[in-house]
Amino acid sequence: MQSDNPMFIGPTQTAHFIVARHKISLVVLFIQLAPFCLGALNLTIFVLERDGVLTVAFLDVGQGDAIYVETPHGNQVLIDGGKGRAVLRALGTQMSYFDRSIDMVIATHPDLDHIGGLPEVFKRFDVATFIESGVEDPGAENKALHEAVQNEGISLDTARRGMTFMLDTEVMLEILFPDREVTTFEPNTGSVVAKLTYKDTSFLFTGDSPAGIETYLTAVYREKLKSNVLKVGHHGSKTSSAELFLGFVDPEYAVISASCDNPYGHPHQEILDRLEQFKAQVLSTCNLGTLTFTSNGETVT
Incomplete structure (x- = not known):
């Protein structure tokens, strides 16, 4: 799948599919409510x-x-x-209650705290494409993951440096690593590294x-x-x-995803001190819950 040309996931096809999906959901809702209506109801879909x-x-x-x-x-992409x-x-x-599809799911590596929830995602949502690192893991979690991919008929590919996904007109996701076969790598070492760019x-x-x-x-x-x-x-x-x-x-921002009561001591104090030296604003899901950023292409807030 590696190519010099970007691979497109919308908006020419995917965006239209998403709009159609929401229309279907709204029409079903109207049918369910219709028997309780006393008069005519005009339904406008925006x-x-x-x-x-x-x-x-x-x-x-x-x-x-x-x-x-x-x-x-x-x-939509889930990493x-x-x-x-x-x-x-x-x-x-x-996501909207009626939204039951995700365009792409990426598993950075086959550790439980990164892939354990994905089989449920594949059962709940219509996922078009699944990208993995290529690290082989004989564990039960990775086996369950691949069984779910196969059962749901999801397209499967392996991340490689140089892969570029145009997620939208000006939104690009580029794979920076792995740059080689990582089948026998320790899972963390084989993690997918990707950069998302919007303007x-x-x-x-x-x-x-x-x-x-x-x-x-850094060298590359x-x-x-x-x-x-x-x-x-x-x-x-x-x-x-x-x-x-x-x-x-x-x-500008450094995000740490960890639980407050984890047994590993994450985040380690020396890393917090190091991030402070670089004047990054450190934000943690432990303290703040889900952290949502928005970008207009010029600034991130």
Whole structure:
């Protein structure tokens, strides 16, 4: 699937599908309510404009990662799914009740706290495409994940450096890592790293990538790593967030996804101190719950 040309997921096809899906839901609702109506009812269906806004929500799923992306035209991506059903509750705060499809799901690596909730997502939502790192894991969670992908007939592909997904007219998701076969890699080391760009704003998603991979990314991409928002690697563990890497990313916001009572001590204090040195505003799902950012293409708030 690797190509020099961007791969399109809307808006020419996907956005129209999303609009049609909402119309069907509203019509069904009208039919259910019709017997209780005493008079004629005119039903008008509106397609809501999002005024060019990109939404990125770091979902509160406890000790784990789950990131929801919605483009200005309504195309949707989920990156990781936490370790259980908490992701469904969190998605319910971001998506319409009638919305039962997600365009793309990405699993950064096959650890329970990143993929445990995805089988339920695949059962609940009509998912078009699933992207994984390629790390092989014999565990029950990864087996359940692939069984769900197969049972639901979801298109499956492996992330590779250079893959570019045009999620919307001016919204691009680029895979920065893996750059090779990672079948035998330790899961964290094989994590998918991706950069989401909307006009002049960007978000960097790092999974649980350790400092060694960050060093590699720094050597390859350098200034290209610059991003408004950084998803801090490995829940704020001291195994990630190397100084050189942070210097090139230079984020305005650093997001840590972790539970307050996790047994690992995440986030580690030395990482919090390091992020403070780089003047990043550190935000944690532990303290604030789901963290939702919006971008108009010029600024992130």
